[in-house]
Amino acid sequence: MRMQAAVQLVYPPQCLTCDALVTTDFGLCAACWRETPFVSGLVCDCCGVPLPGEETGGPVQCDDCLAVARPWSRGRAALLYWDNARKMVMALKHGDRVDLARPAAGWLHRAARPLLAPDTLIAPVPLHWTRLIRRRYNQSALLAAALGRLADLPHCPDLLIRRRNTRSQEGRDRSARFVNVHEAFRVNRKRDWMMQGRPVLLVDDVMTSGATLAACAEACLAEGAARVDVIVLCRVAKDA
Incomplete structure (x- = not known):
C-alpha cells in the first residue's frame, strides 16, 4: 500500500x-x-440499444431486432459508438491501448449482469490468424478475458475460429454484411466440449448490423450450446 x-x-x-x-x-x-455515452435506462433486450420510455419489467425489442431474426437470445451494450466511446474503441483496436481493456471490462460487467448465469462460458469474436499477426492481439479477446475475471466465469479465447479472412464490414449495407460473414466461423474442435449444454456469452467490441455476432452464434448453437447471448462494448445506433 x-x-x-x-x-x-x-x-x-x-x-x-x-x-x-x-x-x-x-x-x-x-x-x-x-462525452462518454454510457447506455442506461430502457434497452432492447436483444441488442442493448437504448429505447424511449420507462422500464416495464418485461423484455422489449427495437425495430431492427423485430425485423431481423437474431440467432442469439439476449444482448447488451455498455456504450453507444460515438464521441469518447468511439475514440476509446479506436485506441484499443488500432492504437495499442490494451490498458483500456481493464476499465472497459468493468463497464461490460455492469451491462452484462442480466445475462450472466453461474455456468456461462465467455468467448470472444475471433480474428483471422493473418489479421491477428498484424495487430498482435485481439481486442475482443482482451475484453472477454477481463470480463471473465470480473464475473468469475470461465473464458475460452479460442472457442471460435474465423476460417476465412473476411473483408472489412465498413461501408457495406446490411445485406452485404451478412453475406460477407456467412459461414465464416466454426467452433474449435479442441474446445467444443466446453460449451456442450451450457450458455455462451459472446464478446465483441462493436455491434453495427449484428452480422458477425449472428454468424458466431449460429456456429455455437449448431455445435451444442444451450443458448447464446451477446455483450458488446459499443452499439452503433441509427441516430449516432
Missing part, C-alpha cells in the same frame, strides 16, 4: 483519454465522462 501511494505521488493517475488528473487509476475526468 505504501509503495502504491508512493508511485501515485510520482505518477498521479491520469484520465483514460486526456492528460487531466483523476482520483483513481483507469478513470475518466469529468469532461471526458460527460
Whole structure:
C-alpha cells in the first residue's frame, strides 16, 4: 500500500483519454465522462440499444431486432459508438491501448449482469490468424478475458475460429454484411466440449448490423450450446 501511494505521488493517475488528473487509476475526468455515452435506462433486450420510455419489467425489442431474426437470445451494450466511446474503441483496436481493456471490462460487467448465469462460458469474436499477426492481439479477446475475471466465469479465447479472412464490414449495407460473414466461423474442435449444454456469452467490441455476432452464434448453437447471448462494448445506433 505504501509503495502504491508512493508511485501515485510520482505518477498521479491520469484520465483514460486526456492528460487531466483523476482520483483513481483507469478513470475518466469529468469532461471526458460527460462525452462518454454510457447506455442506461430502457434497452432492447436483444441488442442493448437504448429505447424511449420507462422500464416495464418485461423484455422489449427495437425495430431492427423485430425485423431481423437474431440467432442469439439476449444482448447488451455498455456504450453507444460515438464521441469518447468511439475514440476509446479506436485506441484499443488500432492504437495499442490494451490498458483500456481493464476499465472497459468493468463497464461490460455492469451491462452484462442480466445475462450472466453461474455456468456461462465467455468467448470472444475471433480474428483471422493473418489479421491477428498484424495487430498482435485481439481486442475482443482482451475484453472477454477481463470480463471473465470480473464475473468469475470461465473464458475460452479460442472457442471460435474465423476460417476465412473476411473483408472489412465498413461501408457495406446490411445485406452485404451478412453475406460477407456467412459461414465464416466454426467452433474449435479442441474446445467444443466446453460449451456442450451450457450458455455462451459472446464478446465483441462493436455491434453495427449484428452480422458477425449472428454468424458466431449460429456456429455455437449448431455445435451444442444451450443458448447464446451477446455483450458488446459499443452499439452503433441509427441516430449516432
